[in-house]
Amino acid sequence: MRPVPLPPGPGQESVWDYPRPAIVQPSTRRVEVVFGGEILADTRAAWRALETSHPPTYYLPPQDVRMDRLVPLPGVGSVCEWKGPAVYFDIVAPQPAGPPRIARRAAWAYPRPTPAFAAIAGYIALYPGLMDACRVDGEPVRPQEGGFYGGWITPDVVGPFKGGPGTQGW
Template sequence: MWDYPRPPAVRPSSEHVVVRLGTTVVADTRRALRVLETSHPPTYYLPLADVAEGALVPLDAPTTVCEFKGRATYADVVGRDGDGSPVVARAAAWTYPEPAARYTELVGHVALYPGRMTLCTVDGEPVVAQAGDFYGGWRTRRVVGPFKGEAGTRAW
């Protein structure tokens, strides 16, 4: 990931990505996009068409601005526990409805903070969330750090 570019690059992925919140399969796809950026593990953007109906509840606020991709909007992610009770991950998903010109392929895709989900897997491997409460990187054994967000990386 130290050879990942800046500004970030978007690459299609045929990996099998599955996201669970509680017992709900929130997303299941082989059509993800990986955003690759120097000092970060990849962030996976999943097609909205491969997200369970009702799993995303859009929020009016907050919004954030990425210097490269533009303005992001957020959504709560909703699943169910084994007893049927709701599980809500607040502001755990984001989209770029009108990204900067270089990132238009992100339209119709959503990214999720893996650390706020019950389980995220890539080709069956459980994902480790990138450290820090702002970063959305998905760590697998293929990606070697150190990564931005870990102790001692604040000045990066």
């Protein structure tokens, strides 16, 4: 059963107005990611993936990500019906004292996405719930519920959002 969408207020958008199949659109908003006490990414050249019922997922250009902190994992990690096969990364942040901090399978990319998603080839997406902080134009990001989707919830996006218990059939 489809949930009742929340009405968007001024300056907000509803995830129920996003398309299906998914699309990507460029974003010039400032996207910042902090992990292990340092800036992992900072860009104004991200792409947002938009799909009905999902908060946006931001894809960040590799030149604006500390790629030296990403450790590629072997093989294909998953396959998206819209974007194609994804590869995953652990994120490793050295610590001044003690072992490095590691976020397992915390980032992914589509090295060879489908033609509709060619713009995000090699761009990096991150699970915001595994980071110390993620911000969009200075606004803190709340992670999408569940362990599979990597949506970024900010005050300008309203749901309800897929990902939590009982939402799999949306």
